[in-house]
Amino acid sequence: MIRPMREEDLKQAADLEKRYFSLPWSEKTLRESLERQEYVFLVAEEEGQIAGYAGLLQVMEEGDITNVVVDESCRGRGLGRGLVSRLLEEGKARGIRAFTLEVRVGNAGAIRLYEELGFRSEGVRKGFYDLPKEDLKYLTSDKEDKSMRQYIDQEKRVLEKIVCNRCGRELQLEKGLVQEGVFTGDVQWGYFSRHDGERHRFDLCEECYEHLISSFRIPVEKEDETELL
Numbered sequence: 001m002i003r004p005m006r007e008e009d010l011k012q013a014a015d016l017e018k019r020y021f022s023l024p025w026s027e028k029t030l031r032e033s034l035e036r037q038e039y040v041f042l043v044a045e046e047e048g049q050i051a052g053y054a055g056l057l058q059v060m061e062e063g064d065i066t067n068v069v070v071d072e073s074c075r076g077r078g079l080g081r082g083l084v085s086r087l088l089e090e091g092k093a094r095g096i097r098a099f100t101l102e103v104r105v106g107n108a109g110a111i112r113l114y115e116e117l118g119f120r121s122e123g124v125r126k127g128f129y130d131l132p133k134e135d136l137k138y139l140t141s142d143k144e145d146k147s148m149r150q151y152i153d154q155e156k157r158v159l160e161k162i163v164c165n166r167c168g169r170e171l172q173l174e175k176g177l178v179q180e181g182v183f184t185g186d187v188q189w190g191y192f193s194r195h196d197g198e199r200h201r202f203d204l205c206e207e208c209y210e211h212l213i214s215s216f217r218i219p220v221e222k223e224d225e226t227e228l229l
Contacts, residue, residue: 001045002045017069040055041054054067054080061095063091063098106134115139117141166205167208
C-alpha cells in the first residue's frame with residue numbers, strides 16, 4: 001500500500017536512509033521536511049512495515065524528486081515504480097509541470113525505471129558522489145519535452161558562445177565540450193514563467209550553478225556528521 005508519510009514512519013524511513021545512502025537524511029531532517037508544505041513524502045507499507053519511501057520538493061512549477069529508496073528484501077515487486085508514479089501524480093495535482101531527479105550513473109535499474117516513466121538524461125556531473133566516488137546523472141521530465149528539445153537543438157546549431165545569465169561570464173560551447181569550471185549538460189537549465197506561461201532557458205557557470213542549488217539544500221546537522229563517522 002502506498003500512502004502519505006506520517007510522523008510514526010520517520011524512524012523506519014531514517015533507517016532506510018542509513019542503510020542505502022552514503023549521505024543519509026537524519027530522522028530530524030525528515031521530520032522538519034515533512035512539516036513543510038513544499039514537500040511531499042510517500043511510503044510503501046507492507047504488513048505494517050515501511051518497505052520504501054520517496055520524497056518530492058516543489059519549487060514553484062518545478063518538482064525535485066529528492067529521495068527514492070526500497071528495502072533490498074522488497075525489491076522486484078514494483079514498489080519503486082509505484083512510489084515514483086504516485087509522486088508524479090501528486091506533483092501534477094499541485095501544478096508542477098517539470099520534474100527533476102539525480103541518480104548515480106551506476107544505478108542502471110533505477111535509470112531504466114525513470115526512463116520508462118518519461119525521464120530523460122540531461123547531463124552528468126563528474127565525481128559528485130562519495131562512498132564510493134561516482135558520477136551523478138541528471139534526469140528531467142516535463143510536458144514541454146518535444147517542443148523544448150527541438151528549441152534547444154536549434155539553439156545548439158546556431159550558438160558557438162553562450163554567457164552565464166546570472167554573472168555574464170562567457171561560456172564556450174563547441175563540439176559538445178565546455179571550458180573548465182562550466183556546468184555541463186545536454187541542455188541548459190529552464191524555468192516556467194507565470195507571466196507568459198512559457199518555458200525559458202538560462203545558462204549558468206559552475207559558480208552560479210552552485211549558488212542556485214545551495215538554496216535547495218538542507219544543511220547537514222551536527223548529528224548527521226556524527227552518524228557518518
